[in-house]
Amino acid sequence: MSQENGDQMEKEAYQKVASRIEPKRPMLMNCVKAFFVGGFICVIGQCISTFYMHFFHFNEATVGAPTVATLIFISVLLTGFGVYDKFSQFSGAGTAVPVTGFANSMASTAIEYKTEGFVLGVGGNMFKLAGSVIVFGTVAAFIIGIIYTIATGQWGAM
Amino acid sequence: MYISKQSFRYESEPCIVSSGVVVGPTEAKGPLKDHFDKMYDDLWINEDSFEKAQKKLMEEACTETLTKANITPEDVAFLFGGDLINQITGTSFASRTLGIPFFGLFGACSTSMEALSLAAMVVEQGAPYVLAGTASHYAAIEKQFRYPIEYGSQRPPTAQRTVTAGGAALVAPTGSNIHVTKSTIGKVIDNGIKDPFNMGAAMAPAAVDTILTHFKDFQTSEEDYDLILTGDLGQVGRSIALEWFRQKGVTLPEGKFQDCGLMIYDDEPEAMAGASGTGCSAAVVFSKILHEMQQGKYKKILVCATGALLSPLTFQQKESIPCIAHAVVIERKGA
Amino acid sequence: MIFLWAFIVGGLICVVGQLMMDGLKLTPAHTMATLVVVGAVLDGLGLYERLIDFAGAGATVPITSFGNQLVHGALAEADRTGLIGVITGIFQITSAGISAAIIFSFLAALVFKPKG
Structure with missing residues (x-):
């Protein structure tokens, strides 16, 4: 048996051991949490839409833009205060999939790269x-x- | 003296004269707080960037160490050190401040023991004082390897948390009863693990390989040691390593096989499987472990620091994670 | 009633994302990019608007709606001006989301430091 084959067998044996021992991700629980948190964020979005339609003369077709902008504003604020990432360990995709997660990914990089300057740091990395x-x-x-x-x-x- | 392919025995038995550990806020809340020399309650370590904060941890770990030994940087022949920031600037910038001739090392989280074994070698060659030190900073390293720290990503249970700490040790020909007596330098081992959130599983086979090689080179076994301490395998890596030892025909007693990554935090929720980072093994070995050796708890220990030699680029190019481990024997001699 | 459907549909889209991250071990970036493409394709097939009528914010808040809006803008302009409209119309509807995210993120970078 060549060295190469021996190594390959060793690797496969090791990966079997490793995958048997490593803790599995709690997928079911994560999905339940993502469902409730994600659903809750969408309900907040619905409340904001309803609010704008009632008080600011938006209709079904035009209310999307201000709703999304408001959610993004809230998300950026929570990111700035350092709390958005604290929720995320609990909620997973529940905070990542809504548009708030998109805003968090931009705001967190913008804040993080401030130390590299506003042009190359914030400007250059915001869309990382x-x-x-x-x-x-x-x-x-x-x-x-x-x-x-x-x-x-x-x-x-x- | 060179023993075999991978091992050295230091006939002159260089001493660890003093050591210093400086840590950040989360570590200061952990169970080792009484062992650290200096603690900051601010993640920024009073600097304006996390990279500068890490540099300061390294500087202060070195100066704490020198102060305890009552010497100045001018008395030190060489500094061996490294870290995880690009081009190890954290350590070389600290060396700029200290003004000590500098050997820059990169062994990821295994750098602490790589530095200590090289320091012992150089002292054996006649150098009067040699510093070995490493540092890591949670936010600087997360930024380098993973995501911005305010980014909301969910970490799997195998993930580990980078420690914010700098640790250094001063090695000299005489001056204490704690000696560096042997070392075994690791090969780069890659068993095909690709998950960057599972460093423990990637690094475990490197630790096993280095420790088994050490036993073989010195014709010894775990019975010879009071403690076999790995660097930052974490909960997951430690369990896998124990099983991998068993498959190689060596059964280590659980109590004797410990991991630095499991000693720094007690109930930090972000730590998941444990601590990691270049500062991890340095912060534990150069504080708690050396103190306990001086108190007589251990007589002879084997420290095996493990490092994952990946970069964000190699992960994105879908390469598996090569790892390395270096083992150093530390002994207390005489009364 | 729209609130209940917003909750259920929005939650389920997040569950799909969670399954992609945990089950397929995709990175968050891969997951989000995939969901956006799925949203775009669903709108291309004319299905996403029906989901919005039914679930309101449950369909407009998840990132899939970003794909939907990109396609919607492109097709609406294509109807008016032909092929060139595909290019000029893509960002017409999503402008609010992207502009808001850029502006607020920049302002946040002026004010905040990472907390750790």
Whole structure:
């Protein structure tokens, strides 16, 4: 048996031992917590929407923007006071998936890289974590948009 | 004296004359608080960046050590040290302040014992005083390797928390009854673990390999030691290491096989599987363990500091995590 | 009633994210990028608007709605101006979210220090 094969067997034997002993992530409990916290954040969003529709003459179609902006403001504030990350260990995806998580990923990098200056630090790193969301969303939207244009034949002025 | 492929015996038995440990706020709340020389209740260590804070921990650990031995930096021949920040600036900037000729090392969290064994070697070559020291800072290292500290990510139960601490030891030809007598330098071991939130599992085989090689090179066994102490395997890595020893035909008594990563925090929720970081083994060995040796609790111990040699880049390129472990024997001689 | 559905639908989308992180061991960045693409595709198929009508904030608050809005903006402009509208329309609806996040994050960096 070659050295290579021996090493491979050793690695496989080790990985078996390691995966048997390491504690598993408490997936079920994490999902329950994510459900309740995530659901709760959406209810807050619904309350904010309802509030804006009642008091500020927004309608179903236009209320999205101010609602999202308000949630982002709250999330950035909580990030600044250093409490958002304390919730997250408990709630996992419950605080990461709502738009508040997107805002947290931007605010936390902005605050963290302040020591490297406002241009290269804050400006250059703000999208370090959030950037991939924007890139993949934009590329996906572009591809879907192209398919839609081809399908409907609306080429426009070309 | 060189013994075999991986091991040294120090015939002149260099002494650890003094040591110093400076820690941050979370560590100061932990069970070792009575052993530390200086504690800060502010994560910023009164500096304006976390990187500078780590540099200050290193500086102060060194100056505390020198003060206890009643010498100045000019008396010190060399400083061996390293850390986890890019290009080990934390340590080299501290050396700029101290003005001691500097050997910069990178062995991740194994650097403390790498530095101590090299210091003993250089003292054996005739140097009068040599410092060995390492530091790490929770926020600086999280920023370097993981996420911004205010970013809300959920850490799995295998994750460990980087300690905020600097630790140093002064090695000299004579001057105390605590001696550095042997060391075994580790090979880089990679058993294919890829999860950067499971350092314990990645590092455990390196610790096992180095300790078994040490036993073989010196034809000794765990019965020879009062304590076998790993650097920062944490709860998960320690359990895996014990099982991996068993599979290699060596059964270590649980009580004798301890881990520095499990001694620093008692009920810190963020610590999950335990503490880690270059400062972890230094903070424990150069405070509590040396104190207990002086008090006579242990006569002969084997300290095996473990390091994960990954970077955020190698993780993103989907490489597995190579690890290393260095073992040093510390003995109390005479009364 | 919309409050109950917002809670349930929003919670379930978060559970999907949790399963991706815990079960598939994806990083948060991979999870969020995937959810955004899923939201975009669902809107491309014309399904996401129906989810919003049904669950309100339960569908607009999770990050999937970001994908939905990107596609929605692109398609609305494509209807008006053709192919070029795909490019000019992408950020039309999401502007509020992105601008707010950039501005508030920058202001936060002016005021706050990381707490640890």
